[in-house]
Amino acid sequence: MLELRDVHVHIGKLHILQGVTFDIKPGESAALLGRNGVGKTTTLRAIMGLAARSGGKISFDGTDLSSVAPHKIPRLGIGYVPQGRGIFPNLSVLENLNIGTQGKRDTEREDYVFDCFPRLKERLKQSGNTLSGGEQQMLAIARCLMMRPKLIILDEPTEGIMPLLVSQIRREIHRINQSGVSILLVEQNVETALKLCPRVFLMEKGVVVYSGTSGELKTNTEIVHRYLGLSRKPAA
Ligand SMILES: Nc1ncnc2c1ncn2[C@@H]1O[C@H](COP(=O)(O)OP(=O)(O)O)[C@@H](O)[C@H]1O
Ligand SMILES: [Mg+2]
Numbered sequence: 001m002l003e004l005r006d007v008h009v010h011i012g013k014l015h016i017l018q019g020v021t022f023d024i025k026p027g028e029s030a031a032l033l034g035r036n037g038v039g040k041t042t043t044l045r046a047i048m049g050l051a052a053r054s055g056g057k058i059s060f061d062g063t064d065l066s067s068v069a070p071h072k073i074p075r076l077g078i079g080y081v082p083q084g085r086g087i088f089p090n091l092s093v094l095e096n097l098n099i100g101t102q103g104k105r106d107t108e109r110e111d112y113v114f115d116c117f118p119r120l121k122e123r124l125k126q127s128g129n130t131l132s133g134g135e136q137q138m139l140a141i142a143r144c145l146m147m148r149p150k151l152i153i154l155d156e157p158t159e160g161i162m163p164l165l166v167s168q169i170r171r172e173i174h175r176i177n178q179s180g181v182s183i184l185l186v187e188q189n190v191e192t193a194l195k196l197c198p199r200v201f202l203m204e205k206g207v208v209v210y211s212g213t214s215g216e217l218k219t220n221t222e223i224v225h226r227y228l229g230l231s232r233k234p235a236a
Contacts, residue, residue, distance in 0.1 A: 001026045001182060002047070002078075002151055007056035009039075009046050016042050018206035019056065024151065029183040031193035031214075034203035035229055040186045041083055043203070044153050048080050049073050061150070074100060079144030083155035083186075085136045087143070089129035093120055096128055096139055100147050113142040116172050134165025141172065151182040158189060170196060190228060194218060202227045 002024040009017040017039050024030050032040050045051035047058055049070030058065045060076055068076065087096050097113065097120075098105060114121035117138040128136060137157055144152050154173065158166045174196055177183045187193040193200065194214040202210040204227055217224055 001061055002184070003057075003059045004043070004047070005057045007043070007046055007058060008054045009042055009051050010054045011042075011051070016051075016206055017046065020046075020203075020206070020208055021056075022201045022208050022211060024182050024184055026150075027177075027180055027182055028199060029177045029185070029197045030199040030201065031185045031187055031197035032201050032203060032208075033187065033190065033193055033228060035227070038203045039206045040203055041155055044080065044082075044155055044184070044186065047073075047153065048078070074144075074147055074149070077148075077150035079147055079149035079152040081137075081140045081144055081152065081154045081157060083159070085133075085140040087128045087136050087139050090127055092125050092127055093131070093139060094124045097143055097146055099143060106146065109146055109148065113145045116145065116175065117142050117168075132162070132165070134161040134169065137161060137169060138165070138172075141169070141176075145176070149181060151184065152176065153184045155186045156188055157185070158187065158192060166192075190224065 004020050004022055007017055007020040020043055032043065034040055042051050046053055049065060049068065053066065060078060063076060065073060074080065088099065097110065119135055120138055120142055123131060123135065128139065131139060141157065157169055170192055173183060183197070185193060185197055194217060198214055200212060200214050200217055201208045209227060210223060
C-alpha cells in the first residue's frame with residue numbers, strides 16, 4: 001500500500017536521505033528504527049510531502065505522491081502524528097478533533113475515538129495546552145483517526161510520556177492496527193516497537209540497512225547492537 005523506492009532528500013548541501021527503500025502492506029504494522037539523526041523523521045516528512053525529495057518515488061495505493069499536494073495527502077488515507085504531537089494548543093479538544101473534517105461534525109466517529117481514548121471525552125472543552133503530554137499524544141492520534149485513515153504514521157508517540165499513559169497509548173495503537181489500519185511506527189523504545197510491530201526496518205545514515213521480522217531481531221542481538229547501539233537483549 002505504501003512504497004518508497006530509492007528516496008533521496010537534500011537539506012541545503014546535506015544529503016540526508018540517501019536512497020530509502022521499504023514498503024508497508026495493507027493491514028501491516030511496521031517499525032522504523034535507528035539511532036538519533038539517521039533520518040527517520042525526515043523519511044516520514046518525505047512521505048507526507050513536507051520534505052522535498054531530490055530523487056526516488058513514493059506511492060500510496062498506486063498513487064504517485066509527488067503528484068499530490070501535501071495538504072491533500074491525509075485525504076488519501078494517510079494519518080500523520082508528528083514528533084512533538086503538533087496539536088493546536090489554543091483550541092479545545094473537540095476543536096482539535098474536528099480540524100480536518102472541514103466544519104462537518106462526525107459524531108459517530110467522535111464516539112469511536114472517545115471509546116479509544118476515554119480521557120479525551122472527559123476533557124472535551126479543555127484547551128490543548130492544558131492537557132498532559134500523554135493526553136496531547138492521544139489527541140494527536142485521535143485527530144488522525146477522525147479522518148478514517150488506512151495508514152497511520154507515528155513519530156515517537158511515547159517519547160517523554162508517563163508510563164501509565166505509555167501503556168494505554170501502546171494498547172490503542174495495537175487495537176487500531178487490529179481494526180485493519182496499517183501502522184508505521186518510529187520508536188526509540190525498541191521493546192515497544194518489537195512488541196507492536198511484526199516487521200522492522202533499521203536505518204543508518206539515510207538508508208534502510210536491514211529489514212526483517214521482530215522475531216529475528218529478538219534473537220539477533222548482534223544486529224540490534226550494531227544499528228541501535230544497545231547491548232541489552234530486548235525483552236521477548
Ligand atoms: N531542517 C533541517 N535542517 C538541517 N538539518 C536537518 C533538518 N532536519 C533534519 N536535519 C538533519 O538531518 C538528519 C536526520 O534528521 P532526522 O530525520 O530528524 O533524524 P531522526 O528522526 O532519525 O532522529 C540529522 O542529522 C539532522 O540534523
Ligand atoms: Mg526524529
